[in-house]
Amino acid sequence: MGRVVVAGSINMDVVATAERHPRVGETVAGQSVMYFPGGKGANQAVAAAKLGVPTTLIGRLGRDAFGEQLRAFLAAHGIDLTAVKDSTGASTGTAIITLAKADNTIVVIAGANAEVGADDVAQVVLTPGDVAVSQFEIPQPTISAFFQRAKAAGATTILNPAPASAFDSALFALVDILVLNETELGFLAGIELGDAPTPQQVTDAVRELKPRPDQTVCVTLGARGAVAVTNGDAKLIEGRAVKAVDTTGAGDCFVGALAARLSQGAAMADAIGYANAAASISVQRMGAGPSMPSAEEVRAWL
Template structure:
């Protein structure tokens, strides 16, 4: 069967430690626990879309090492098509070093490894997967040239193209905006893309207006516990977040993106897809880890506020 959602992006092994707080520069803290967890924004979004009802394929690169084998096995266990997860000889698999504090905030350092070897040429080898997709998702943890190629190709094919611009540190290339159907930044990413402060629904609306003026079709600014702001050129709407007690916010944004994409691919309206993604993300923050925290379709469907 052809994939309905194709994710082009990163695969990392997350090396996660919990500590009372995030360390200051030059400081050594005693940690409380340590685990290795499959992650990477691309792989997280692929797992989220698969668990939340979509047929999924992943395009990305890993090293020829134990972490790469584990990451591929984790995707296969979710029923994800991994024919385009390419092993790169002589390269390490990407890793993310994550510290989570007692208030559930985190700090992350990423080493790209194989993710830095995702090129336009690698993606072109699997153009048939893009052609068979309903929804195509990219992030910014693989080289920009490859992301630009995927956005343009997805637009040419008439697919629904989603960009989660994470991690963003500056505005996107100007030509990209016309190729994107849904741009989904969080507060800090929206600020980096526009140069505007984003710390409330009102300021998110202002940033979304600036992004729409750049040529993107639609914007969803995720605001954590404050919900999400959906904006088009015609209107904007705030979606309050479901109320939960957070334990670990790792992969909450990825869960939202995967859930939103799965719902769109299933034919749900934009509003219903946003709400579905929000419930999935809310459930994810009540659990620890990246991929282990992502809920299933049935869990989201049975959620009671």
């Protein structure tokens, strides 16, 4: 049994709701303000920890009220936070979201997340069987340093290249499993994939990424499930028919659950089916962190 070690972002999502969005220069009266722990790194760590797997998070928080609240929230989920350091001067990562008539605008301030560096990832000793996970909300050189250490230790690496951003082949070479959605795949493959690409179109786009035969590329397709491509062989994992109420964090649940299951020694096909089931539970509840299922819930659902 290994651990899940996530190097990634920790944010407070501040959501303001209003009847309509203000125009530039205008002030409108809002209806409510809500605070949700977020950031892809934190969400994925919460998903893995809720599934009962020992989970370590590497990240940074500001020395401010959001930092304190997020530290308490993550600790309450049993996540090892010894490698979550305080920033020297930056604020805690924050997403300012305005929500009006189901349309949102989002401004993300990386803050302390931009300071997560190679020294931070060097604090955690990885061992064979561990699963190292990262996303593109911390600097890419940090992810490279993290994955170099993981590969040298015999751990498995999962990269979730979100939000989509170009990355060099040296980083891709360190990745065992790439997990991305259709938008990110279209961006990285340089292909216009449209709204609901067929599994064949997805497989063709994955080929553009030129994965090695030993690498798996797993593309999440929302309600339609996921396609996993290994050595040119594509497998469709059918989405589970559920009544979705909020898909926020579904991708993060998928990544966290995949890592959790692999750290327990599961084979790839089993782990992907498990992640698909876990994520389909998460979309039936509101929020990101609070929607992540427990191991018992996934077992019952499978």
